[in-house]
Amino acid sequence: MSASAWLEQLRDNGYRITAARRAVVETVQTATRALTPIEVYGLARKKDRALGLVTVYRTLEKLEELHLIQRVHQPMGCQAFISAGHGHQHLLLCQGCGQVEFFEGDDLDALMRSIAKKTGYQIKEHWLQLFGLCANCRA
Amino acid sequence: MSASAWLEQLRDNGYRITAARRAVVETVQTATRALTPIEVYGLARKKDRALGLVTVYRTLEKLEELHLIQRVHQPMGCQAFISAGHGHQHLLLCQGCGQVEFFEGDDLDALMRSIAKKTGYQIKEHWLQLFGLCANCRA
């Protein structure tokens, strides 16, 4: 999905397209690692000098609401965002460079049934996240 | 593991046993849901009226360092702690009452090998967390 598609999504949901939003969207959309609000601010200001940090927060909020980005939880903090995955996907994070990758095809049904039986819980969803070293960082 | 065992752990690691620490330890050790620093403060102050919030932060830090507690990540926030699981266990959280439960026996080796092959990553660890409704909250 392209930056302009994100902007369309914003417009289609009644939001206006502005220089500030363009800068934030272009920054986050192309990132290959999770970015914090401050990091987005730093990067997006290269595209829109006048951009304010408040607007970064507000724009990230809207992008998350529209499921265009998603929060990334990490040992060091949970305030970072990345382009959202599509369908049933989970994250794979490089502990070296922070690179983010999605994967799919996990099958936890058997496990979830077994846990449900054992605990009496009705299981609604699961979080799965893998950590490792990308091909580059392994070398 | 009992509260006094946690206190022993603290002492064995060169820390002193104080009324403040006793209050925090007893509060967190017996909790069945994840507690934030402020929640710990509120509850532990019933045991030690003079307790300060700063000491709660400092004690939680030490308990985490000794692996007696662990951070719990949730959609609404990631600043809560619970008694740590033992060995290879994962969390199951009730979306109704917050009740925390551990489970084990997940086998992700095949998945992780497949993802490693597909992505070129060397996978080091995984986070898995289940969400659902406990027997009580289902009713």
Add this chain to the structure above:
DNA sequence: TCTTTATTGAAAAACATTTTCAATAATTAT
């Protein structure tokens, strides 16, 4: 254009966490 109204950035406020510091209390040495 003109009008309407969402959006903006700055500043202030609200929160959360960490640091500083002198007083106190837990441990150790005597």
Add this chain to the structure above:
DNA sequence: ATAATTATTGAAAATGTTTTTCAATAAAGA
């Protein structure tokens, strides 16, 4: 027991992050 040592404490201040307020601006639609 008592004294000496030193980790720990809570209050206050400092720091850092996120949210709210508000008047000015700019986007979208007529």
